[in-house]
Amino acid sequence: MSDRDRSDAVYAALLERAGERWVQPRIERTQRVLDLLDNPQRTYRVVHITGTNGKTSTARMIDALVRAHGLRTGVFTSPHLERFTERILIDGEPIEDAAIVEAWEEISPFVHMVDAELASDGQDPLTFFELLTVLAFVAFADAPVDVAVIEVGMGGSWDSTNTADGDVAVLAPVGIDHADRLGGTLAEIAAVKSGIIKDGALVVSARQNPDAEAVIRAAANDRGARVAFEGRDFGLTEARLAVGGQQLSVQGLAGRYDEAYLPVYGSHQGQNAALAIAAVEMLLGAGERPVSAEVLAEAFAVVSTPGRLQLLGTDPTVLVDAAHNPHGAAALASALRESFAFEQWGLVLGVLGDKDAEGIIAALAPAAARVFLTAPASDRAADPDALADIAEAAGLDVTVHVDLAAAAEEARAWAGESSQRAVVVAGSVVLAGEAIGLARAEGWKRGSGDE
Numbered sequence: 504m505s506d507r508d509r510s511d512a513v514y515a516a517l518l519e520r521a522g523e524r525w526v527q528p529r530i531e532r533t534q535r536v537l538d539l540l541d542n543p544q545r546t547y548r549v550v551h552i553t554g555t556n557g558k559t560s561t562a563r564m565i566d567a568l569v570r571a572h573g574l575r576t577g578v579f580t581s582p583h584l585e586r587f588t589e590r591i592l593i594d595g596e597p598i599e600d601a602a603i604v605e606a607w608e609e610i611s612p613f614v615h616m617v618d619a620e621l622a623s624d625g626q627d628p629l630t631f632f633e634l635l636t637v638l639a640f641v642a643f644a645d646a647p648v649d650v651a652v653i654e655v656g657m658g659g660s661w662d663s664t665n666t667a668d669g670d671v672a673v674l675a676p677v678g679i680d681h682a683d684r685l686g687g688t689l690a691e692i693a694a695v696k697s698g699i700i701k702d703g704a705l706v707v708s709a710r711q712n713p714d715a716e717a718v719i720r721a722a723a724n725d726r727g728a729r730v731a732f733e734g735r736d737f738g739l740t741e742a743r744l745a746v747g748g749q750q751l752s753v754q755g756l757a758g759r760y761d762e763a764y765l766p767v768y769g770s771h772q773g774q775n776a777a778l779a780i781a782a783v784e785m786l787l788g789a790g791e792r793p794v795s796a797e798v799l800a801e802a803f804a805v806v807s808t809p810g811r812l813q814l815l816g817t818d819p820t821v822l823v824d825a826a827h828n829p830h831g832a833a834a835l836a837s838a839l840r841e842s843f844a845f846e847q848w849g850l851v852l853g854v855l856g857d858k859d860a861e862g863i864i865a866a867l868a869p870a871a872a873r874v875f876l877t878a879p880a881s882d883r884a885a886d887p888d889a890l891a892d893i894a895e896a897a898g899l900d901v902t903v904h905v906d907l908a909a910a911a912e913e914a915r916a917w918a919g920e921s922s923q924r925a926v927v928v929a930g931s932v933v934l935a936g937e938a939i940g941l942a943r944a945e946g947w948k949r950g951s952g953d954e
Contacts, residue, residue, distance in 0.1 A: 510600035513607045513638075514587045521630040528661035532617065532626075533633045537666055539613040540637070543644035544651070544667040547577070550782055551667060553655040553696040554675025554709065556830045557775045560767075560808045561675055562652045564779035568794065569650050570595060571802035572787060577643035577651040579636070579664070584810045584936035591639045593646050595805070606642040610634075632656050636663040650786070660698020671785045672700045672728070673778065674708040677715040678830040690714045697722035705785040706730040707737070707756075709778050731756055731790065733774065737781040742773040744842060753777045756784045758793025765803050768812045769838035776803070810935040812838055816947030819918035820845070820925040821911075823939065825932045827855070829862030835929060836870040846923040847872035849914040852894075853907065853934040856885040861893050863930055868897045872924075873917060876903045877910040879933035907937050915947075 504512075537544060550565055552558050559580045566578045578592035588597040614637075618628040636656070643651045653669070655662045677693050693715035700706055706723050708716070710733040723730035731737060741752040748766035751773050753759070765776055780799070784790050812835070815821045820843075826835040839848055850871040854860045874894050878884035887903045894901045904910035911928065918924040928938040942948070 506600035506604060510588065510603045513603055516607075517587075517631050517634055520634060521627060529626075530661045530663060530665055532621065532629060533636055533663040534666045535620070536610065536613050536617050536629070536633075536637050537640065539616065540610065540641060544640040546644045547648050548650045548786065549667045549669045550650065550652045550671045550673060550786055551655070551664065551669030551699045552653065552673040552675065553659045553662075553699050554673075555678035555692075555828065556834065557675040557709070557771065557778075558654045560772060560811055561673065561775045561779050561782075562654050563808060564776055564803075564806055565652050565673070565782050566592065566595060567802040567806050568779060568783040568798070569652070569786070571798045572783075574649040575646065577639070577646060577648040578653075579639040579643075579651065580654040581632070581635075581656055582932050584932065584939055587635075589809075590635065591642055593642070593648065598642055602642055602645065603638070606638050606645060609641055609645075610637055633663045636666070640667065655696070655699065658692075658698070659696040661695075662699075665699055668701050669699055669704055671782050672704050672706045673782045674699075674706070674711070674719060675775070675778065676709045676830065677711055678828065688714070690718050693718040694722070700726050700728050702726045702728070704728045705789065707778060707781040707785055708732050709774065710734045710738075729790075731781060731785070733778060733781075737777060739770075739773045739777040742770050749773060749842070751776060753780055755780050755793060756790040757788060758784075760794070760796070760799055763799055763803060766806060767808050768842040769834060770841060771834040771838065772808065772812070810932065810939065812842075813939070814948075815928070815938060815942035816915070816926070817949045819915055821915065821918075821928065821938075821942065821947055822925070823928040823935045823942075825935045826863065826867070826929040827858055827931050829859055829866045832863045832866035832929070835927070836867050839870045839927065843925065845925040847921070847925075849873045849875060849917050849924065849926045851875045851877065851907070851910045851914050851926060851928040851934075851938075852890065852930045853877045853879040853887070853910075854885045854890060854930040855879060855881060855883045855933065857883060858885070858931075860885055860890055864890070864893050864897055864899075867929065868894075868899055871899055873914075874899045874901045875910040875914045875917075876901060877905070877907050877934075879931045880907075880937055881931075881933045884931075884933075907934060908941060911938070911941060 583589040
């Protein structure tokens with residue numbers, strides 16, 4: 504059996520567990536496994552990231568900046584687009600299959616032990632995400648890495664990743680999402696997310712709603728943590744369009760960074776970059792040592808944000824963006840207006856049933872000339888006919904398609920009728936992953952069919 508087959512068997516074993524949407528506030532179960540493994544998550548420094556949107560992009564930028572300083576990194580993010588190894592990066596690349604298998608064999612005896620303890624106590628066994636967290640922490644220790652950049656799965660205080668002690672806590676913008684689990688107000692959600700702030704930690708936060716900011720400040724104060732906020736202590740001061748991305752000016756905590764080229768689109772990505780710079784200033788110099796211009800240029804040159812304003816096709820132009828909640832959808836709509844010159848966008852849209860479809864459609868409606876509705880390949884997918892009713896009520900021109908391939912074919916044909924038209928696939932991480940695979944298989948990039 505090949506390493507890939509054995510790694511896929513690990514993923515199949517994880518999938519037999521309760522899924523990622525199965526969440527209980529029981530961080531102590533993950534901690535029990537880690538204790539038995541002698542706490543691998545304490546063998547490296549940690550940047551811990553929470554928030555509603557921008558976590559993965561910010562994590563990738565922090566990772567690039569830390570690696571450009573000559574340090575070895577691990578990154579843990581979720582969900583994945585095409586293959587689960589994307590969730591665990593070592594030095595910027597998906598973990599090797601052999602390393603996954605090795606880490607799995609290392610943790611398995613202890614997993615069985617804790618599962619037995621839980622069963623004897625009448626509790627459910629360890630979940631998919633709890634075990635994936637342990638797997639990542641062990642893989643990082645085995646590598647070994649100097650710094651781990653860890654994205655929260657859901658919330659913060661009781662998320663399994665909070666078994667790591669973040670030297671730096673990063674709070675991306677907080678919005679309403681997973682309200683059934685995290686609370687129905689920004690203050691309630693911010694209270695859960697600020698749970699990643701550890702005693703004496705360094706904290707950087709994106710610009711927040713005043714209610715969320717007050718909660719974060721109070722949490723930092725209670726834990727003797729130093730906190731810096733975008734807009735007061737650091738921030739993006741200018742973003743100009745450039746070929747293939749944007750030219751940024753950022754006021755950091757320790758220095759000013761002018762004419763920094765970032766090869767991704769969207770003002771929200773510029774704001775993520777400012778947050779990443781501040782986080783690394785905190786990590787490597789307690790906010791008092793600037794990042795050198797050479798290191799910044801080297802880091803940003805290799806930044807990529809798969810599934811976030813990613814170019815999938817040319818002739819016609821096709822972009823993909825996960826945009827799976829209203830905040831992300833609004834950022835996408837702004838980016839389409841700000842960063843591209845097309846007059847009409849065709850929107851291929853598929854949403855999962857537990858998301859705010861009405862809010863997503865309302866946010867994207869001003870940018871969409873035509874909507875091609877479909878369903879992501881998931882048993883949680885929202886009914887596209889129900890989405891069509893919402894979109895039509897918003898005044899949009901809508902067609903419904905049996906799957907992504909059919910929707911994309913129709914959308915690309917529509918866009919091909921005019922040089923002023925383009926297509927964006929959005930609404931779900933699952934759909935984004937499908938689109939990336941489909942674009943590769945069908946060669947949507949001219950001359951790049953084998954990419």
